[in-house]
Amino acid sequence: MTATESPPTHPVSPLLALKPRRVETGLLVMVGAAVAVAYALASFGTTEAIPANLGPFLLWMFGLGAVAHLANRHFASGADPVFLPISLLLNGLGYVVITRLDGSLAALQSTWTAIGIGGYVATLLFVPRVRIIEQYRYLLGIGGLLLLMIPLVPGLGTEINGARIWASVGPINFQPGEFAKLTLAAFFAGYLVDSRELLRSRLELRDLAPIGVAWAGSLGVMVFQRDLGSSLLFFTLFVVVLWVASERWVVLAVGAVLFFGGAFAAWTMFDHVQKRVDIWLDPFADPKGDGFQIVEGSFALADGGLTGTGLGQGEPGRIPFAETDFIFAAIGEELGLAGSSAVLMAFLLLIGSGLRVSLRADRVFEKLFALGLTTLLAVQTFVIVGGVLRVVPLTGITLPFVSYGGSSLVANYVLLALLVRMSHEQRVLIRPAKGTA
Amino acid sequence: MNLRIRRLGVVLSVLYLVLFLQLNRIQFFGAERLQDDVNNTRGLIREFGRERGPIITADGVLVARSVEYDGSVDFRREYPEGELYAHITGYQSLNVEAVGLERSYNDELAGDPIDQRFASLGDLFVDRNSTATLTLSIRDDVQRVAAEALGDRKGSVVALDPRTGEIIALWTFPSFDPNPLADPDGTAANAAFDALVADPNTPLLAKSYREIYFPGSTFKLVTAAAGVEAGLIGASTPVFPVATTYEPVPAGAPIRNFAGSACGGDLVELLRVSCNTAFSEIGAEWVGPERMVDVAEAFGFNADLGIDLPGAAESRFPTDYGEQLADVDRYRAAGQQPVEGAETVLPNGAVPVHENSARLAQASIGQNDVAATPLQMALVAAAIANDGVVMTPHVVTELLAFDGSLLDRVEPEPLRVAMSASTAAILRDAMRVVAEEGTARNLLTDGVVVGGKTGTAQLGTTPPNSHAWIVGYAGMPNEQPSLAFAVIVEAQEGASEQTGGRVAAPIAQAVIEAAFP
Numbered sequence: 001m002t003a004t005e006s007p008p009t010h011p012v013s014p015l016l017a018l019k020p021r022r023v024e025t026g027l028l029v030m031v032g033a034a035v036a037v038a039y040a041l042a043s044f045g046t047t048e049a050i051p052a053n054l055g056p057f058l059l060w061m062f063g064l065g066a067v068a069h070l071a072n073r074h075f076a077s078g079a080d081p082v083f084l085p086i087s088l089l090l091n092g093l094g095y096v097v098i099t100r101l102d103g104s105l106a107a108l109q110s111t112w113t114a115i116g117i118g119g120y121v122a123t124l125l126f127v128p129r130v131r132i133i134e135q136y137r138y139l140l141g142i143g144g145l146l147l148l149m150i151p152l153v154p155g156l157g158t159e160i161n162g163a164r165i166w167a168s169v170g171p172i173n174f175q176p177g178e179f180a181k182l183t184l185a186a187f188f189a190g191y192l193v194d195s196r197e198l199l200r201s202r203l204e205l206r207d208l209a210p211i212g213v214a215w216a217g218s219l220g221v222m223v224f225q226r227d228l229g230s231s232l233l234f235f236t237l238f239v240v241v242l243w244v245a246s247e248r249w250v251v252l253a254v255g256a257v258l259f260f261g262g263a264f265a266a267w268t269m270f271d272h273v274q275k276r277v278d279i280w281l282d283p284f285a286d287p288k289g290d291g292f293q294i295v296e297g298s299f300a301l302a303d304g305g306l307t308g309t310g311l312g313q314g315e316p317g318r319i320p321f322a323e324t325d326f327i328f329a330a331i332g333e334e335l336g337l338a339g340s341s342a343v344l345m346a347f348l349l350l351i352g353s354g355l356r357v358s359l360r361a362d363r364v365f366e367k368l369f370a371l372g373l374t375t376l377l378a379v380q381t382f383v384i385v386g387g388v389l390r391v392v393p394l395t396g397i398t399l400p401f402v403s404y405g406g407s408s409l410v411a412n413y414v415l416l417a418l419l420v421r422m423s424h425e426q427r428v429l430i431r432p433a434k435g436t437a
Numbered sequence: 438m439n440l441r442i443r444r445l446g447v448v449l450s451v452l453y454l455v456l457f458l459q460l461n462r463i464q465f466f467g468a469e470r471l472q473d474d475v476n477n478t479r480g481l482i483r484e485f486g487r488e489r490g491p492i493i494t495a496d497g498v499l500v501a502r503s504v505e506y507d508g509s510v511d512f513r514r515e516y517p518e519g520e521l522y523a524h525i526t527g528y529q530s531l532n533v534e535a536v537g538l539e540r541s542y543n544d545e546l547a548g549d550p551i552d553q554r555f556a557s558l559g560d561l562f563v564d565r566n567s568t569a570t571l572t573l574s575i576r577d578d579v580q581r582v583a584a585e586a587l588g589d590r591k592g593s594v595v596a597l598d599p600r601t602g603e604i605i606a607l608w609t610f611p612s613f614d615p616n617p618l619a620d621p622d623g624t625a626a627n628a629a630f631d632a633l634v635a636d637p638n639t640p641l642l643a644k645s646y647r648e649i650y651f652p653g654s655t656f657k658l659v660t661a662a663a664g665v666e667a668g669l670i671g672a673s674t675p676v677f678p679v680a681t682t683y684e685p686v687p688a689g690a691p692i693r694n695f696a697g698s699a700c701g702g703d704l705v706e707l708l709r710v711s712c713n714t715a716f717s718e719i720g721a722e723w724v725g726p727e728r729m730v731d732v733a734e735a736f737g738f739n740a741d742l743g744i745d746l747p748g749a750a751e752s753r754f755p756t757d758y759g760e761q762l763a764d765v766d767r768y769r770a771a772g773q774q775p776v777e778g779a780e781t782v783l784p785n786g787a788v789p790v791h792e793n794s795a796r797l798a799q800a801s802i803g804q805n806d807v808a809a810t811p812l813q814m815a816l817v818a819a820a821i822a823n824d825g826v827v828m829t830p831h832v833v834t835e836l837l838a839f840d841g842s843l844l845d846r847v848e849p850e851p852l853r854v855a856m857s858a859s860t861a862a863i864l865r866d867a868m869r870v871v872a873e874e875g876t877a878r879n880l881l882t883d884g885v886v887v888g889g890k891t892g893t894a895q896l897g898t899t900p901p902n903s904h905a906w907i908v909g910y911a912g913m914p915n916e917q918p919s920l921a922f923a924v925i926v927e928a929q930e931g932a933s934e935q936t937g938g939r940v941a942a943p944i945a946q947a948v949i950e951a952a953f954p
Contacts, residue, residue, distance in 0.1 A: 244441040287476035299479055301463045302471035315479060337464040341457060348453055355446050359439050371442060378449050382456065389459045 020081040020427070021073050027085035028065050035061060035092030038311055042100040042334075045312020060110060061092060064117045072420065075124040078427025079420040080353050086346050087401050087416050091116070091409070093343070094402035097330050098323045100312055105323060105404055112406035116413035123417035130422050134365045137190025144183035145217075147176035152224055162272065163396065164225045177221075177230050178411035181237070182418070185372035188238055192245040193365045199246040214238035215258045222266060228276065229383055229395030233376065235259060240375045241368050280393035293320045297329035297388050301340070308336030323404040325396045328388045343402070344385070351378045354419050360426045370422050373415050485531050486510025486621070489546040490568035492526050492538060495605075495834070498577035501526045501539070503568075506621055514539070514619040518577075520612035521584055524643030525575060525746070525832055528615035531623045533630055537643075538571060538833065540747045545569040545836055545844075553844060569844055572835035574603035582951035583608040586944040591638070592926040593645035593811040596948050599819035599910060599921040601849035602828030604744075606922075606948060607812075613640040646742075646749045649808035650925060653894030654711045654937070655906045656803030658817055658864060661704060661716070663724045663732035665860040670719065672863045673703045683714035685721060687762060689795025692717045692802070695893065705867045708890065709875035713802050720801020725788030726758040729797060735855040736817050737827055743852055744812065745831045752809035755800055759792025803892060811923045814908045817855075818890075819921035821865055822910035824858035826851050865918075868909060879942030880909055882949045886918070887911045889945070891937030894928075902928035907941035911949045920952050 036058050043051035051057070065088055072079060091113060099106040127133065133140070150167045151157035158166040158173060166173050192199075214235060222231035239255035266273045275290060283291035283298070296319045303309060316322045316330035323330070332340035354374030361367035377400055384403075387394035398408040463471065472480060488511065492501035500522040506513040514529045516522065527537015535543060544550055548567030574597075583594035583606040596606040617629035633641050642648060664670035679701035683692040692713055694700055700712035707715045720729055733754035734740060742749060791797070799805035809817075812830060820827045829852040836844040856864075868888030872880045877889030889909030896902050905926040912918030924941040 240445060244438050244445065247438060247441055284474075284476070287474075295476060298463055298471055299474070299477045301460075302468040302477075303479055304464055305468055306465060315482070318479070332460070332464060337460060340460055340464065344453060344457055344460070348450075351449060352446070355442055355449075358442050364438075367438060367442075371445070375445070382449075382452050385456050386452075386459075389456060389463060391455060391459050 020079060021069075021077055024069060024072060024081035024084060027081060028069055028088065031085045031089045031092065032058075032062055032065060034089065035096065038093060038096045039099075042096050042311035045310055045334075046100055047312075064088075064114060068117050068120055071121040071124050075121075075128070076420050076424035079424035080357070080427075082349055082353050083416055083420050083423065086350050087413070090343065090346055090401035093331065094327060094399075094404070096311065097316070097327055097334070097402075098404045100334075101317055101323045101330065108406070109404055109409075112409045115406065116409045119410045120413040120417045123414050124421060127418065127421055130366055130369060130418065130425065131363065133186050133369070133418075134190050134193065137187050137193075140183040141187030141191070144180040144187060147180035147183065148217075148221065148225075150176045161396070163227045165227045165230065175405075175407040177225075177227065178407040179414075181230075181233065181376050182373070182411060182415055184234065185237060185241075185376060186369060188241045189365050189368035189372055192241060192368055196245045196364060199242075199248070212258070215262060219262055219266075222262075223270075226272065227395075228266075228273065228393075229380075229397035232383060232395065233379055233397070235262075236379045237372055237375050241372045244371055245364075245368055276393045276395070280390060283390065293326065294388070294390060294394060296320070297326050298390070300329045300333035301389075304333040304336045304340070306337050308332070308334050308339055310334060321396070324398060325384060325394075325403070326388055327399055327403050328385050331402075347377070347381045347400075351381075353423075354378075357419055357423045357426065361422060362426075366422050366425070370419060373419055377412070377415065482510060482531065484547070485529065486512055487547055488512045488566070488568055489514065489529070489539075490548070490570045490837075490839070492522075492546075492571045492573065494522075494573045494575045494577040494580070496577050500573070508621055510621045513621050514615075516615045516619070519614045519616065520640075521580060521608075522575070523612045523615045524609050524645065525573070525607055526615065527746075528618045530618045530626055530630070531621060532627050533618070536641075536748065537746060541745055542569075542571055542833065542836075546571065553838070566839040568839060570837040570839075570841075571833050572837060573832050574598070574601075574605060574834045575607065575832055576605050576952070578954075579606040579948060579951045580608060582606075583944070583948050584610070586947035587924075587926070590926050591929055592924065592941075593648075594922070594924050594944060594948060595645050595811045595815040596920060596922040596952065597815055597819060597830060598919055599822040599828065600917060600919065602819075602830045602852070603834060603849070604830055604832045605920065605952060607643075607645050607832065609642075609644045611636075611638045611640040643746070643748075644811070646744055646746060646810050646812040649750050649752055649810050649813075650904050650927070651894035651896070652803040652807060652809040652814055653892035653904065653906055654713075654803060655814050655817070655890050655892035655908045655923070656801070656807055656809070657708065657711065657716045658821065658868070658890050658908070659733055659736055659738075660720045660724065660729070660801040661708060661864060661867070662736075662821070662856045662860055663729050664719045665704070665863055666732060666856050667724055667728055669723050670704055672705055672867065676703050677701045677707065677712070677715040677718070680714045683717045683798065685717070685795035685798040686790045687792070687794065689798065692798060704863070705870050708864075708867045709871050711876055711891065716802050717798035721794045721798035722788065722790075724801075726756075726791055726794075726797055729801065730754060730756050732855070735827075735853050736820060737813055737853060737855075738809070742810075742812060742816065743829045743831075745833050745847070749812070750810050752813040753806060755796065755806040758794060758797050761789040761791050803894065811925050813923075814906065814925075815921055815923035818868075818888075818908040818910050818923065820853075820855040821861050821868065822888075822912070822918035822921050823861070824917075825854055825856040825861040827853045827855050865910070872909065876936075876938040877907060877909060877942055879938055880907070880911075880946050880949065882911065882946055882953070884914075885911050885949060885953045886914050887949060888918075889942065891942065893936045896928050903935060904928050905935040905940040906937045907945045909945060911953065913953070920949065922948055924948075 068084055095109055098109050151164050156167050158168045160166050165175050165177050167176050218231045218235035221227055243251040279291050283294040287295045300316055300319055311334050314333040316333050319326045319329055358367050358370035384397050384399050386392040398405050400412045488503045493499055500518045501516050503512040504515050527539045529535045529539040553567045587610050593609045597604045613633050618626055620626040679699050681699040694713045700710045738752045738754040796805050800807045816827050829850045831847055833847055835846050838844050871877045872887045872889045876891040880887045880889045889907055892906030894904040908923045910918040911920040922945050924945045926940045
């Protein structure tokens with residue numbers, strides 16, 4: 001069968017030359033082993049005993065991995081085999097560190113993981129072709145805006161830790177913005193499919209109006225929800241997708257001007273933005289107060305050194321929000337530079353695979369949608385890791401797949417499923433139809 | 438579009454490279470600087486929460502140990518005997534610097550020294566408990582008796598083996614309970630510490646080795662040693678005329694005997710009755726500044742005694758007595774006026790008058806600017822008991838590994854030679870007379886040979902108050918003395934004009950009885 005396969009016309013991961021699902025099986029076994037060992041070590045480090053629930057935990061983990069893997073086999077048999085194992089590795093490592101930090105979060109996070117896998121499978125199941133999404137681009141756009149506004153609705157929205165990005169339905173809190181990211185990415189891609197030719201052929205001032213709209217929307221998120229991270233994320237998403245679609249540098253230039261203009265305006269107008277910048281410039285100016293979190297995060301990373309203190313052997317609990325915003329510092333403390341670099345590499349692999357899907361897409365919508373989703377993943381990771389590492393001002397957003405948080409986890413699994421779906425579509429297109437050999 | 442996507446890939450790669458470089462900067466290249474940052478309490482807490490080895494007395498009583506703690510740290514320190522050993526073990530606290538053995542033996546207790554961590558090749562691969570157990574020379578039975586005998590009077594008791602310098606009892610009242618200071622809850626520990634610091638009775642201060650007092654008449658042993666060492670004075674010659682007053686030269690307040698009595702005689706008699714006038718004259722006119730300072734320093738004054746506890750105070754003997762003026766005889770003949778052309782040492786063995794010879798006269802009986810720790814005065818007695826050799830005082834004798842094997846033994850080490858063995862023998866005999874027939878009769882204990890010297894360091898007369906001292910030695914008959922001691926009961930309200938013989942000697946006697954059961 002493989003002998004008749006025509007050579008791919010687009011860059012292909014070497015792994016794709018093999019049977020992707022068999023490769024995935026092998027990778028998943030390795031990920032399972034790594035996470036199981038990490039879980040046992042972390043538990044041993046904190047309680048000096050092999051955890052009693054190691055067996056059930058392993059069953060649960062392997063079960064979830066197996067479900068996702070079977071879904072891939074059935075619904076996306078040709079997809080790039082690195083997406084799922086790497087995401088599960090990040091998710092598993094995050095779970096180990098979260099439970100090690102706060103055992104009471106274990107049940108919740110494993111429930112969210114299960115829901116996330118459920119969302120992954122459901123997405124593969126209900127989105128057999130990504131072009132279906134293109135049909136609903138405007139609906140999704142409006143939906144995204146509505147999702148963003150839910151937290152502002154009195155009685156439904158909740159403010160937690162200064163950001164009004166939460167919606168409460170009964171006992172469940174979730175961040176609608178996490179899902180708005182996905183629908184907006186679909187909308188941007190669909191919208192630009194329509195206007196792309198126009199944008200490429202001529203460029204007048206009014207054609208840049210959409211950037212202005214996106215900019216205004218992003219500022220709105222920042223002003224009304226006090227969510228700097230998401231604001232930055234939305235704006236970057238739009239500018240990047242528009243730039244690739246229009247193939248015009250001026251988009252980047254205008255985007256940069258607007259970005260810095262907006263950032264400066266926000267800096268002059270809002271105390272909390274000024275504070276963030278001040279902390280970024282010199283966290284040690286107020287090490288026990290404003291700079292505490294970032295200073296403790298740096299101390300944790302420094303304690304980790306090259307090889308880390310060992311799972312369960314460090315004191316990452318000293319960092320405020322170690323299980324969400326600062327989980328990267330917690331990993332760096334206990335797994336050292338080796339572990340934190342591995343996490344960065346894992347994200348780079350995901351991003352690379354995502355960009356490859358975008359590159360290989362034949363249709364513009366898939367190309368821009370995959371690009372948008374990958375950009376979301378890449379920029380969100382950069383913003384939070386860069387914030388922890390004092391490369392950029394800190395904004396409180398989650399580290400995809402790793403941080404504690406249900407909305408983020410589920411949304412990212414849906415994002416992953418969409419990339420996997422597109423990857424599968426390309427693979428199927430390359431392969432000759434069944435029965436022709 | 439693919440070109441743009443590839444460019445985006447490059448841009449993202451660069452951004453992540455920046456993250457990676459910064460990660461290296463924080464976790465590797467700049468890690469040490471961050472760990473040393475003043476705001477970084479991680480190391481402090483880690484150090485505090487580690488398991489440390491126990492501290493055990495010579496007779497096996499546990500006085501410090503690490504117990505597992507369920508909270509912010511893995512272990513906390515416990516001091517089962519509370520205040521009885523607080524000034525020896527000290528404490529390990531989260532908030533304030535450690536004191537006592539917790540400080541001086543910090544590395545060994547925590548298991549840090551290389552030889553403790555890697556006793557064998559296998560230790561490279563196994564995380565073995567490398568903490569050391571400290572064995573003390575302190576005997577719990579003697580320590581306990583010392584504390585009981587002193588009771589709630591402010592003061593100190595020091596007892597040691599003069600042959601080795603091993604300290605057998607080291608007690609100061611008031612003391613404190615170190616347990617609250619070792620509380621892993623920093624706020625609670627701080628509150629306990631603040632209360633102790635605010636206490637006017639300074640319970641935190643281990644006065645036995647960290648506070649200096651007028652030694653009073655106990656210092657006459659040093660003056661006597663200097664006189665005998667100089668070859669000027671023997672046990673029975675010369676005989677000093679009976680006097681009630683000594684007039685210092687060139688000028689100064691006359692020195693009188695205790696309660697205005699008259700005394701004189703040979704050295705043994707002078708010590709027996711603690712004769713101020715004769716010892717003032719011996720110091721100022723016979724021994725002279727140079728030799729007095731030499732001998733006092735040979736006993737350990739003006740220097741570190743090398744005890745294995747941190748923060749020990751140096752005892753003090755003044756060294757500046759000004760220009761030499763003239764020989765005493767010609768000075769007196771000229772009606773206390775300076776005479777030109779004095780020689781350094783006179784044919785009769787006496788020394789020339791110095792500008793401040795009056796000060797030396799006072800210093801020779803333990804007044805003026807002389808100040809000594811109780812430990813120093815115990816070492817004066819110990820030197821006499823040990824043929825003139827001062828052994829380095831210490832409380833730790835052995836370091837044991839976790840499995841009980843011997844890591845290190847603290848060998849006895851001479852600190853100084855205070856005098857010749859023959860001088861020491863003369864003083865030993867004289868002190869024995871003092872105990873049997875003199876001011877230190879309260880020392881006498883059946884079956885034990887004892888020698889002593891009392892001291893009553895007067896601080897004022899309205900109301901009369903004074904430190905009560907006793908120093909001495911004890912040993913089995915026909916054997917070298919195995920115990921030297923110093924006891925001070927501080928001047929305090931309600932104890933008007935206490936004397937060493939009446940107040941301090943019974944405490945020392947209780948210690949002797951405990952040490953020689």
